[in-house]
Amino acid sequence: MLSPKAPVIIVGAGPAGLSLALYLAQHDVNVLIVETFTEENFLEQVPRTGSIHPSTLEMFDDLGLYQHLEPRGLIAPTFQFWDREHGRMIAEFDHEVIKGDTKFPYVLQCERLKVIEQAMKMLRTYANVAVRMGTTLESFTQDADGVVANVVNEAGEREDIPGSYIVSGEGGRSAIRKGADIAFEGYTYPDQVLTVSVVYDFDKHHGYAYRNYISDPDQWANLFKWTQPERWRVHFGTSMDDDPERLLSEEHCQAQMQHFIPIGKPYEIVHRHLYSSHQLVASSFNAGRALLTGDSAHVNSPIGGVGMNSGVHDSINLGEKLVAVLRGEADASVFDRYTRQRRHVAINHVKKITERNKRLINDKDPASRQKNHDMLARTANDPKLARDYILNTSLFTSLDEAAAIQ
Numbered sequence: 001m002l003s004p005k006a007p008v009i010i011v012g013a014g015p016a017g018l019s020l021a022l023y024l025a026q027h028d029v030n031v032l033i034v035e036t037f038t039e040e041n042f043l044e045q046v047p048r049t050g051s052i053h054p055s056t057l058e059m060f061d062d063l064g065l066y067q068h069l070e071p072r073g074l075i076a077p078t079f080q081f082w083d084r085e086h087g088r089m090i091a092e093f094d095h096e097v098i099k100g101d102t103k104f105p106y107v108l109q110c111e112r113l114k115v116i117e118q119a120m121k122m123l124r125t126y127a128n129v130a131v132r133m134g135t136t137l138e139s140f141t142q143d144a145d146g147v148v149a150n151v152v153n154e155a156g157e158r159e160d161i162p163g164s165y166i167v168s169g170e171g172g173r174s175a176i177r178k179g180a181d182i183a184f185e186g187y188t189y190p191d192q193v194l195t196v197s198v199v200y201d202f203d204k205h206h207g208y209a210y211r212n213y214i215s216d217p218d219q220w221a222n223l224f225k226w227t228q229p230e231r232w233r234v235h236f237g238t239s240m241d242d243d244p245e246r247l248l249s250e251e252h253c254q255a256q257m258q259h260f261i262p263i264g265k266p267y268e269i270v271h272r273h274l275y276s277s278h279q280l281v282a283s284s285f286n287a288g289r290a291l292l293t294g295d296s297a298h299v300n301s302p303i304g305g306v307g308m309n310s311g312v313h314d315s316i317n318l319g320e321k322l323v324a325v326l327r328g329e330a331d332a333s334v335f336d337r338y339t340r341q342r343r344h345v346a347i348n349h350v351k352k353i354t355e356r357n358k359r360l361i362n363d364k365d366p367a368s369r370q371k372n373h374d375m376l377a378r379t380a381n382d383p384k385l386a387r388d389y390i391l392n393t394s395l396f397t398s399l400d401e402a403a404a405i406q
C-alpha cells in the first residue's frame with residue numbers, strides 16, 4: 001500500500017517540469033524532481049529559447065517567479081517582420097494593443113537557463129520538494145495505487161522510487177512516453193537550424209526590434225536580442241545535406257552573417273549551434289498514472305517562440321487537475337480532459353502558428369510573398385486585427401479555447 005504522502009514524481013527539470021513542481025509545491029503536494037544534469041553542470045546546458053509571452057508571464061507571476069525573471073530579462077513590446085531581399089521592414093506589431101487584456105503587454109526575452117535557475121532556487125525553499133540531480137529515469141511501472149520510477153542515481157546505482165503519479169517533463173525524447181507506448185506523430189523539417197550569437201547592436205545600426213522574423217526566399221532568418229550588453233542571436237535555415245562541421249565553422253558563420261547584414265568588419269561570434277526541428281504531437285498526454293507535459297507531449301519549430309510557453313501552460317493545467325484528484329475533489333477522468341484540452345492547443349495553435357510563421361518567411365513564390373507581406377502590413381496597422389493577431393500569437397486564444405473543451 002502506497003503512503004498517502006508518496007510524491008508526484010516529475011522527471012526533467014526544464015521549464016515545464018519546474019513550473020508544475022512550483023504549482024504543486026504551492027498547493028501542499030509532495031514533489032520529487034528527477035534530473036539527469038548534476039548540480040555542477042545544470043547551468044552548462046546549450047542556451048536556447050526565451051521569448052516569454054504575456055500569457056505565460058501571468059502564470060509565472062502567479063507562481064511568484066516573474067519578479068525574479070524580469071530583472072534578468074529584456075522587455076520587448078514590439079516584434080517586426082522584415083524583407084531581407086529588399087532590406088525593408090514589412091510590419092511592426094506592438095503589444096500595446098492588448099494592454100486592456102493583460103497586465104503584461106510585452107514579451108520578456110529571458111533565456112530558458114535563467115528560467116530554470118530561478119525556478120530551481122525557489123523550489124529549494126519548499127519543505128515538500130525533494131530534488132535528485134544526476135539521476136536518470138530509465139523506465140517505470142504503475143498499478144492502481146501508484147507508480148515506481150526505475151532510475152540510475154548519481155552514484156551509478158539502480159534504484160526504485162515509489163510515487164503517486166509520474167510526470168514526464170523530459171523533453172522530446174521522453175522515456176516515459178515511450179514506456180507508456182504513446183505514439184509521437186508528425187514530421188521532421190528537411191532543414192537544420194543554425195544559431196549564431198554575436199555581439200553587435202542591430203537596433204542602433206539598423207533599426208531592428210528585439211524580436212524579428214526575416215523573410216527571404218533563399219534563406220529565412222530570425223533575429224533576437226537576448227541580453228545586455230548587445231548580445232543578439234540569429235537563426236538561419238540550412239540544408240539537411242550540408243556537413244555540420246562546415247556549417248558550424250567560423251568561416252561559414254562569418255559568411256552567413258555578412259550575407260545577412262554586411263557590416264564591413266568581422267562579427268564577434270560568441271556561440272554557434274545546430275539543431276533539427278520537428279512538428280510532433282503525442283497521441284495521448286495521459287496513460288493511467290503517467291502524464292506528459294511540455295516537449296515530451298509536443299515539439300514544434302521554434303519560429304514564434306511558443307514551445308516553452310505552451311509547455312508551461314500544459315503544466316499549470318495539469319497541476320490544477322493533479323491537485324483536484326489528490327484532494328479527492330475529482331476523479332482520474334480529468335486527465336482525459338487534460339489530453340483533449342492540451343492536444344487541441346498543440347495541434348490547432350502551437351503547430352499552426354509555427355508552421356504559418358515558417359511559410360511566411362520562407363515563401364519562394366514572388367506573388368504569394370507579396371500577398372503575405374501586404375497581409376502582415378494591413379494586420380499590423382489595424383488595431384483590431386493587430387489585437388486578434390497578438391492574442392493568438394501570445395497563446396491567449398488557445399487558453400480560451402482549451403478552457404471551453406470538456
Ligand SMILES: Cc1cc2nc3c(=O)[nH]c(=O)nc-3n(C[C@H](O)[C@H](O)[C@H](O)COP(=O)(O)OP(=O)(O)OC[C@H]3O[C@@H](n4cnc5c(N)ncnc54)[C@H](O)[C@@H]3O)c2cc1C
Binds near residue numbers: 014169307
Ligand atoms: C533554439 C531554440 C529556440 C527556442 N526558442 C523558444 C522561445 O523563444 N520560446 C519558447 O516558448 N520556446 C522556444 N524553444 C522551445 C523550448 O526550448 C522548449 O519547448 C522547452 O525547453 C521545452 O521545455 P521542457 O521543460 O518540456 O523540456 P526541456 O527544456 O527539454 O527539459 C527537459 C529536461 O529533462 C531532463 N531529462 C530528459 N530525460 C530525462 C530522464 N530520462 N531522466 C531525468 N531527466 C531527464 C533533461 O536533462 C532536461 O533538463 C526553443 C527551442 C530551441 C531549440
